[in-house]
Amino acid sequence: MRVECAGxxxxxxxxxxxxxxxxxxxxxxxxxxxVRTELVIPAASGRTWCEWKGTARYWDVVVGDDVRAxxxxxxxxxxPGFTALKDCFAFYPSLMDRCTVGGEDVTAQExxxxxxxxxxxxxxxxxxxxxxxxx
Numbered sequence: 001m002r003v004e005c006a007g008x009x010x011x012x013x014x015x016x017x018x019x020x021x022x023x024x025x026x027x028x029x030x031x032x033x034x035v036r037t038e039l040v041i042p043a044a045s046g047r048t049w050c051e052w053k054g055t056a057r058y059w060d061v062v063v064g065d066d067v068r069a070x071x072x073x074x075x076x077x078x079x080p081g082f083t084a085l086k087d088c089f090a091f092y093p094s095l096m097d098r099c100t101v102g103g104e105d106v107t108a109q110e111x112x113x114x115x116x117x118x119x120x121x122x123x124x125x126x127x128x129x130x131x132x133x134x135x
Contacts, residue, residue, distance in 0.1 A: 001013055001014075001016050001028055001030070001099070001100060001101045001102075002098075002099065002100045003030070003091045003093075003096050003098075003099050004096060004097050004098040004099070005039075005061050005063050005066070005068060005071075005096050005097050006063035006064065006066040006097065007063070007097075008036070008039065008063045009036070010035065010036055010039050010040070010061055010063075010091070010096070011030045011034055011035040011036065011089065011091065012034060013030045013031060013034035014034075015031060015034070016028040016029060016030050016031070016034075016088075017029040017031075017084050017085055017088055019053075019085070021052075021114075022127070023125075023126060023127035024109070024114050024116050024126055024127050025109050025114075025116030025117055025118045025122045025124070025126055026116060026117055026122065027090050027114070027115050027116055027117065028090065028101070028117055029074075029084075029085050029088035029089065029090045030088055030089050030090070030091075031087075031088050032087050032088065032089065035089050039061055039062060039063055040059045040060070040061055040062075040072060040089065041059065041060050041062055042057070042058075042059060042060070043057075043058035043059055043060050043069060043070045044060075044069070045058075045070075046058035046070050048073075052079060052081070052082065053075050053078050053079055053082045053085060054075050054077060054078045054079040054082070055075065055076075055077065056073040056074065056075055057073060057074050057075075057076055058070045058072070058073050059071070059072040059073065059074065059089065060072075061091075061096075068095055068096070071091060071092050071095040071096065072089050072090060072091045072092070073089070073090050073115075074087055074088060074089050074090070075087075075088075090115060091115070092108065092115045093106045093107075093108040093109075093115070093117055094108030094109075099117065101117060101119050102119075104119050104120060106118060106119060107119075109126055110126070114126075114127070
């Protein structure tokens, strides 16, 4: 899988952690060794909490003068059962220039709240867009 922003490859991995949640397309968490961490800086604000994964910290991607605020997140201290996510980065595909899985361009999950990655192997309906599977 690959994440591109402003003409640069921000992350590229053959060993992401794929997380599936009910009624959502998968989210991929990329190990920090596969992320160009010099392009990823802590976001000025933004933390959320998930009852399953724990507290999420948000990150900006900065490539030269192009600053994309809050476009990635990580779980520095994930809850038991999600320890494989520790320090891995997840990216909102709609806020990057291009994201691919197995060479296929990803379609972003509508609404951006969940950050799901949709490929031809994934079908909905998905939780998130207005009027679809509320919750």
